[in-house]
Amino acid sequence: EEDAQVVIVDWEGEPVALGYYRGGAIHLQTRFGGEREPLENARRSTIDDVLKANALFLEELVSKALAFIHVMREKTSDRPLLVSFSGGKDSLVALHLTLKLGLDPIVVFNDTGLELPETVETVYRTVERYGLRLEVASAGDAFWRAVEFFGPPAKDYRWCCKVAKLGPMARLVNSRWPRGALNIVGQRAFESLDRAKTPRVWRNRWFPQLLNISPIQYWNSFMIWLYIFREKLDYNPLYNLGYERIGCYMCPASSLAEYNYVSRTHPTLWKRWWSVLEKWRCKLCLPPEWSRHGLWRWLGPAEQKLRLARRLGVEESVLRWRDWFEKWSWHRPKPEEKKEDRVAIVFGEKLDSKPLAEQAPVLGKSCSVGGEGGRVVVETPTVLYSFDGVRLEVVGKHVHGDRLLEEAFDALKIVYRGNYCVDCLSCESNCPRRAIKVVGGRPVVDATKCIACRLCLDVCPIAEVYVEKIEVVRLLGKIYASKRPSKRRISDIVEKAKTLHRLAAEKVEKKPEETVPWTTIFGTG
Incomplete structure (x- = not known):
């Protein structure tokens, strides 16, 4: 019950604090007895301990997600049912929740041509395991052909999504489901500010025939992993190598640490992207830091880019954006x-x-x-x-x-x-x-x-x-x-x-x- 008072106990069942329940979480209000002595012979918690401690909250999330899918499916029972599966953890949970209801969805995979091999293998392995039908929206080598004209994509220059994601997906939707379908997506509000602003039900302007719903919109990453461990799901092995997100391996929204993972685990793929960066860096007459420290991830002089450039001592190259925009331009109108x-x-x-x-x-x-x-x-x-x-x-x-x-x-x-x-x-x-x-x-x-x-x-x-x-x-x-x-x-x-x-x-x-x-x-x- 909202605003209900709760008593918080330790492992031995002793009360240690008072709190209240609000917005799906327990908030600490008053602690008892000051600092407690550390437990002697304290053992490390296992995943089973974590699952047990969070069982009620996880079950509540699952129940709400299942009810949401059930209601939306009843409202769209005359339309095909799809699940967008990227090979990542979030869409895996969304797919499994759908299967829990006994539904038989068509799995849709958007192959951008920039997915790591393990991701593609995970998609096909999962589809085969559950005996599902797979539809692939493939971009082929569209990205590599287009980058010669556009130059590297950036957070504020996302041509890549249109060429490698939205375009192929729109073609697939128009050919397979022109009259519409219900599409279950593993999207979460905690992933980005843009996704936090997205409601649980929405349409994409590129393929408005699809009604998209996200049953895990308000789940955090911790709950996603708890569900995966509880259900013993076969997840993408890239997570075991340290990857935090799954998708296009050179996405401009990624961190430098993620690029480092790619360069170590898939050096041949990274070398191909690095050659593109260096070609454009030389064309634009920019310093090596543009490639090496990821300044290419922004097109304009964004504040975050300026701060990074300032630390690297190359702020001037960012401020003279008019000069390298001239070099970027084709035919310079x-x-x-x-x-x-x-x-x-x-x-x-x-x-x-x-x-x-x-x-x-x-x-x-x-x-x-x-x-x-x-x-x-x-x-x-x-x-x-x-x-x-x-x-x-x-x-x-x-x-x-x-x-x-x-x-x-x-x-x-x-x-x-x-x-x-x-x-x-x-x-x-x-x-x-x-x-x-x-x-x-x-x-x-x-x-x-x-x-x-x-x-x-x-x-x-x-x-x-x-x-x-x-x-x-x-x-x-x-x-x-x-x-x-x-x-x-x-x-x-x-x-x-x-x-x-x-x-x-x-x-x-x-x-x-x-x-x-x-x-x-x-x-x-």
Whole structure:
């Protein structure tokens, strides 16, 4: 009972303190008799002692988790049941809890191509042990191909998740469960601040068809391990080598200690990543500490990065971010003109202008495409775009100021992704009308299907990560330019994705007089 008073006793059953129960934990209030003499012949506690001491609390957590899964499954009984299994301890517990209820889930493994061999082996061994069906969202070597263009990922430059995780997962979901499914995930609030903000039930904007639930959201790591030992689960052997987390072995969210583990236990894999870091360090003219001490884990001059650089004596290299952003940039576009009704951007090297024509419908449902001599002109009712491979000009007819600048940035994104598409197929997977296809290594849009929702831009790692984090920052001269007020908000993107995917999955056919135009819902965009 909440706020109930409790008596705390020692191993011999003697009362030693008073406390109270609140928020799922016992809080110490008053101790008796001051310091106690240490017990003579005290023995070391065994795991059985620990399990016995925490049995009631663990059982309460398990009961709540099982009840949560049961209720959510009853509410979604008409949909397939999935369990996302990464090969780590948390998803192992989530899977076992699901099996405890007698359910028969489909196991989904997101193979990023960056998992350690033991993790992949654990996934297949676990699936075979319980006789479950396995579906794999595989990224293949997508990360290694993409890193040549993007450069090393960072905590504030997470293109890797889109290429190696979200893209492959979206493709799998669209092909297997387009009408939705219940997905049980081993996610915990104690893992990170972002996950602490995530509710127990949520949808991902990349595959909103899935209803994700986390039955262990409020478990701590100690309780996870107690459950594993109590149930004698076959966990990933990497934990016995000292690994604290399981996942992409070069994740920018990892600590230097974790990289050290990888370099010692899997030297060949680490050498491959180290060669990438050194290649980019030399390209950006940065000191050895950038690679050696993990300064690459942040793109911009974050406070934590500055503190570390200060201790290493290389703070200046972090503060002159504008210099190495210039070296990071491909084709180094510069602002030539910025007026209320006109924006012009000039590239340092020539690009192919065809992508603007091939993706023109994204800029407006009612658009016309023209031009000659390598110059492409796209005209919508509100904006005129032109690009000759060097100069991108955007003229507003009924759009001005910051909104026109956003139109210029969207055109810039189209140019870059058309010239440097990394074949992640995120645009294909997320388009609710299947209007975009990657043909010959570049996106092409079908004007008869496209509704100009621009969702394909918002999920594209080149458009949403590279252009926003590198090129827009350079053009505006502000390190946090991607957070500007005029940019499309993530909340709007999420709602748009959910609505479009739901309508696409349902394939609703209405009478002409009942049909609501897409532009009424989302604007001409």
